[in-house]
Amino acid sequence: MRSLVAPHVDIGSDPRRRANSWAVPDPAFSRALGAAGLIGMTWPKAFGGHERSPLERYVVLEELLAAGAPVGAHWIADRQTGSLLLRYGQEEEKRRWVPGMAAGEIYSCIGLSEPNAGSDLASVRSTARRDGDGWVIEGQKLWTTNAHHAHVIIALVRSEPGSERNAGLSQFVIPMDAPGVTVRPIIDLTGGHDFNEVFFESVKLPASALVGVEGDGWRQVTAELSLERSGPERYLSSTALLLQLIDHARMHPSETLTALVGRLAAETWTLRLMSASVASKIARGEDPALEATMVKDLGNSFEQAMPELIQAAVEIDPAGPEPLGLVLGHLLQLSPSFSLRGGTREILKGIIARGLGLR
């Protein structure tokens, strides 16, 4: 793995690209990874997968992230969409999308959030209306990461007119080039372009676009969450900064820096154990939803705290030009998003509190 990844994470290039690298797209890298058999590793061979074990896949993921590899283009397809389609999708749609995903050529995005549905996801208002055999989609998604690179979006919409809350929702697979789909960029506070608005205006879909059971969208979405929440991306987003700190401490020896490296290493080690333990449980067919939520909450807090701790310990300009400063400045600005994306800190703690029997 390490030798495969190395040529793609050029040390000479901008060191900031290694931070939060699961949001850094590089289609050439994704294709190379697909050709090496490292996307869709657990999927059936009939769909371009490699029928490897979930734990083999886990090791590959953490190696990619620890190296700061630009996995953003295919990340969502590999983590979620491919598996979702294989599990719930109709045959035609599986054939259409999954092999390209495994090849690192087809990318996807997740259409959950809307202007009035953030943490309160059950208030989604985008709709699917029956139209002959097929469907027509209307509405808007918001904060859609990767929509400008994606070939396909999985959208959660209201398929039963007049339904309330988490009833009457369904998931649909929508090609991004379907007539009526528009993507508008949203620039984040770092000046970067990762997320978008996605508009659906009378988007016509065939019957096969319904993913899983009509009206079962809520259950399907929540069942994915353990998978989405406990992966190594939930604690490794700032590892590029820890690596810079190690080299800085080597050149400027001080007990403060050595101790900080020690503390950050202890936390990384613990989170890796926790995340891997959830992965093993998922591999055994269990659903460790509560542990997965804890991993995300602890992991996000850790990767979010690291830039501040390092800024306090090192006198360095976070605007650069030193690599440590550049990565620090970049992560300081990105880190607020770590405890928002994929479910906010408060929502996660609410889930944990329910697990403790408090609500």
Add this chain to the structure above:
Amino acid sequence: MSDQQRMLEEMAGGLFADLGAAATLDSDWGTIKEVALDGLLLGEAQGGFGGSWEDALIVFRLAGYHALALPVAEAAIAAALAGRAAGRGTVAAVAEGSLDQSRFDGVLAGVPWGRGADFVVAPCSKGGAIVLETAEATVVEGANIAGEPRDRLIVTDASMSRIDGDPFALMALARVAQMAGALDAALALAVGYVNERQQFGRSLAKFQAVQQALASFACEAAATNCAAMGAAQAMARGSAPFEIAAAKLRANRATGIGTAIAHQVHGAIGFTEDYTLHPLTRRLWGWRSEFGGDRYWSTVLGGPIVAAGSARFWPDLTALTR
């Protein structure tokens, strides 16, 4: 967990729940001896139970959970290192003095239940460890902030032998296991209390601020238990220099967050002598310093990582478990 480990857990759990924080060496050590828990880590050939560090984690964690006021971990580690089934041993944090081939003159400090110990295992300044016969030592009794005996032993011309092993690190691991248990127990108390206590016409558990605080505590307790398990498994495989340092740091961190939340949600009742929270939290505060605090372990852990450079960080971390 194996069937045998489940039996061990049940036996130790029941026993420690009965003995708890009110146990005393004089009246209750016999009970521990009867079930031979002091021989937990000693080889079977030497008259011990031949347990692994995973077995020890189960027992030491339960000792912490029940705030057991007996030196089970100390005795088990001393017996295993010295290879002795007879008598009660304990482990000193520090030994200062002069030694020749077989005699030692000096002071042993930070000795848990040093009073009446037949022998003491201590870290040796020249590497490895020493075993000292201490039945004749002069004891200056002391205690940690939780009231657990932490004595000074002054020994003159004591018989001594050199052994391999790292008693300081093993005791740090034992403390991590105890801290994992004590954090879980304090969390259980807090959850139970907020479900019962009513204010503003409903139980405290219904307030989101309380829920969110306890969720943070639960994450800390889970992280400490996971770290304890990781370090114990590494010891069971042979040695755990990285893991013990990392686990002690993690347990120390969880202690600050966990004890603060446990006390906050309890209000004033948790601050009383009668209520059963302080036997856990005061131990946690004491144990945070014992056998290496943050400053010690963070430099022990960080030093080699910095020296090796960033390219080795991830390969070395993953090599620990593969």
